[in-house]
Amino acid sequence: MINIDPSEARVRANQIRCHIINMTCAAGSGHPGGSLSAADIVGALYFGGMRIDPARPDWPDRDRFVLSKGHAAPVLYAALAERGYFPVEDLDSLRKLGSPLQGHPDMKKLPGVEMSTGSLGQGLSVANGMALAGKIDGRDYRVFVLLGDGELQEGQVWEAAMAAAHYGLDNLTAFVDFNGLQIDGPVTEVMSPLPIADKWLAFGWHVIEIDGHDMEQVFRAIDESKTVKGRPTAVIAYTVKGKGVSFMESVVDWHGVAPKEDQRDKALAELTERRPD
Amino acid sequence: MKKIATREAYGQALVALGRENADVVVLDADLSKSTKTIEFKKAFPERFFDMGIAEANMVGTAAGLAAAGKTPFCSTFAVFATGRTYDQIRQSVAYPHLNVKIAATHAGLTVGEDGASHQSVEDIALMRVLPGMTVFVPADAVEVHGAVAAAVRIDGPVYIRLGRMAVPILHSDDFKFVPGRAVELRPGTDVTIIACGIMVAEALKAAEDLAAEGVNAAVLNIHTIKPLDVAAVTEAARKTGAVVTAEEHSIIGGLGSAVAEALVENCPVPLVRVGVRDTFGESGKPDELLLKYGLTAGDIVTAVRQVLGRK
Numbered sequence: 001m002i003n004i005d006p007s008e009a010r011v012r013a014n015q016i017r018c019h020i021i022n023m024t025c026a027a028g029s030g031h032p033g034g035s036l037s038a039a040d041i042v043g044a045l046y047f048g049g050m051r052i053d054p055a056r057p058d059w060p061d062r063d064r065f066v067l068s069k070g071h072a073a074p075v076l077y078a079a080l081a082e083r084g085y086f087p088v089e090d091l092d093s094l095r096k097l098g099s100p101l102q103g104h105p106d107m108k109k110l111p112g113v114e115m116s117t118g119s120l121g122q123g124l125s126v127a128n129g130m131a132l133a134g135k136i137d138g139r140d141y142r143v144f145v146l147l148g149d150g151e152l153q154e155g156q157v158w159e160a161a162m163a164a165a166h167y168g169l170d171n172l173t174a175f176v177d178f179n180g181l182q183i184d185g186p187v188t189e190v191m192s193p194l195p196i197a198d199k200w201l202a203f204g205w206h207v208i209e210i211d212g213h214d215m216e217q218v219f220r221a222i223d224e225s226k227t228v229k230g231r232p233t234a235v236i237a238y239t240v241k242g243k244g245v246s247f248m249e250s251v252v253d254w255h256g257v258a259p260k261e262d263q264r265d266k267a268l269a270e271l272t273e274r275r276p277d
Numbered sequence: 278m279k280k281i282a283t284r285e286a287y288g289q290a291l292v293a294l295g296r297e298n299a300d301v302v303v304l305d306a307d308l309s310k311s312t313k314t315i316e317f318k319k320a321f322p323e324r325f326f327d328m329g330i331a332e333a334n335m336v337g338t339a340a341g342l343a344a345a346g347k348t349p350f351c352s353t354f355a356v357f358a359t360g361r362t363y364d365q366i367r368q369s370v371a372y373p374h375l376n377v378k379i380a381a382t383h384a385g386l387t388v389g390e391d392g393a394s395h396q397s398v399e400d401i402a403l404m405r406v407l408p409g410m411t412v413f414v415p416a417d418a419v420e421v422h423g424a425v426a427a428a429v430r431i432d433g434p435v436y437i438r439l440g441r442m443a444v445p446i447l448h449s450d451d452f453k454f455v456p457g458r459a460v461e462l463r464p465g466t467d468v469t470i471i472a473c474g475i476m477v478a479e480a481l482k483a484a485e486d487l488a489a490e491g492v493n494a495a496v497l498n499i500h501t502i503k504p505l506d507v508a509a510v511t512e513a514a515r516k517t518g519a520v521v522t523a524e525e526h527s528i529i530g531g532l533g534s535a536v537a538e539a540l541v542e543n544c545p546v547p548l549v550r551v552g553v554r555d556t557f558g559e560s561g562k563p564d565e566l567l568l569k570y571g572l573t574a575g576d577i578v579t580a581v582r583q584v585l586g587r588k
């Protein structure tokens with residue numbers, strides 16, 4: 001029952017990955033690993049999953065996306081640029097003095113960014129607020145939020161999870177980018193958030209588990225979440241940190257290090273070779 | 278000049294401390310490679326606890342460890358170490374006056390490219406206002422070793438503010454770090470520049486430049502913001518009749534405020550505060566940000582000229 005053809009999103013996600021590599025390389029710092037793991041989810045949202053209009057970033061009835069794991073700003077910026085919110089060339093200004101593309105998303109500097117994030121654990125609460133406002137105002141927009149698996153260690157996430165279920169926020173979909181890694185190592189070694197799906201279930205959410213790199217599954221999850229009544233939906237997306245670049249995949253150290261120029265070229269060559277048609 | 282980041286020195290100091298004190302335990306919140314507590318983890322894995330991305334729980338756990346006789350050091354970025362955990366520090370650490378040492382790295386604008394969400398320019402203010410909290414802002418690696426050693430001897434909570442960037446070593450190895458005592462790094466007669474952290478090196482540069490203009494500026498290094506060395510600050514104001522403060526922090530609530538409070542009550546003289554002027558930071562290279570936000574030796578020189586005009 002997917003309503004959207006995922007083939008365009010597939011191509012765009014690949015393009016988003018190329019932007020992530022280019023922009024972090026140009027910046028000389030940033031977070032490629034968790035940006036790449038989320039590229040398919042964010043690509044699906046911006047290319048079919050969300051009701052948005054790049055010409056009207058403040059349209060009251062637009063769907064909203066909150067990047068709770070704000071360090072993955074490159075994936076958000078790349079998606080916004082690909083979708084036409086601003087010129088793709090501007091991506092190169094990432095993290096530079098005076099750029100609207102701050103190291104972590106700043107809603108006051110860049111149209112299309114729904115919330116300023118960067119301090120982990122806070123985005124779901126904000127998404128709840130947006131969803132509640134939608135209910136109060138009788139608007140039919142949907143709120144999407146993306147959390148990291150390490151981020152689930154923040155207590156506030158679970159305060160928000162409780163609240164979203166309590167208020168029956170069925171206009172809310174939370175994605176968990178379950179890439180298994182954080183900064184100090186695998187999430188299970190640092191501070192295990194497992195079992196993840198069971199926790200959301202226990203908090204009263206509708207839970208869908210998917211392969212976060214299978215575009216069809218991502219779209220199916222988005223569609224399913226739109227049909228659920230009375231409960232918010234958590235999509236647990238099994239992903240690979242650094243996905244799409246062989247030498248970055250599942251390597252902890254690519255969390256917060258930018259590729260050098262030779263590494264950029266190698267990464268781009270791989271991504272180009274695997275470009276879907 | 279040799280340069281080393283205060284966070285690097287912190288990692289080394291922790292290992293030395295761990296060797297001589299079996300009660301020292303270290304907690305981190307998924308940033309051990311950045312805060313350098315990883316050095317302690319390597320040396321004493323059984324006394325290191327990664328608490329994950331859960332800073333509030335880290336501080337609460339530290340309170341429990343302290344209540345049970347341990348001396349916990351908690352580390353993460355300053356913005357999270359003070360902001361994310363403020364109530365836990367207030368209720369579970371400061372109020373019961375427990376032996377929890379919070380060593381926060383990546384303070385101030387020199388975090389750089391990560392931007393405002395990660396640049397703490399309020400942490401000194403937040404910690405300074407808590408009853409019984411000692412607040413150290415080491416200016417170099419030597420002061421870090423002193424501050425860490427002193428923190429263990431102090432009965433009660435201590436906040437140590439550390440930076441990301443490599444900074445020059447100002448002191449020789451035989452420097453004696455005395456908590457609460459200001460350090461006169463340069464005598465002077467016309468004005469006193471009172472600085473902390475990375476701004477101490479800038480203050481020394483400014484004093485050099487001012488000397489060339491015929492202005493004789495004293496430089497006072499305040500590694501302990503609380504308890505402030507009120508006697509030394511008052512004495513310096515009395516001797517020179519004008520004061521400029523310099524800090525990589527908001528001018529509201531930090532060193533500048535502490536000095537202003539002391540001077541107003543004891544020796545009111547003209548004062549100009551160099552620091553972040555009631556604004557958030559942004560992404561950029563550390564040096565670019567220091568320039569843009571008015572935190573260079575040149576800005577201190579300008580402030581001195583202003584204050585001398587009001588003398």
Ligand SMILES: Cc1ncc(C[n+]2csc(CCOP(=O)(O)OP(=O)(O)O)c2C)c(N)n1
Nearest residue numbers: 034118119120148149150151181182183307
């Ligand atoms: C409150 C808070 N604590 C610490 C950090 C520093 N930090 C940035 S990213 C990160 C790890 C995130 O891991 P995860 O949520 O799994 O993200 P991903 O693997 O998707 O990059 C940490 C600890 C932060 N940004 N916010």
Ligand SMILES: [Mg+2]
Nearest residue numbers: 149150181182
């Ligand atoms: Mg992760």
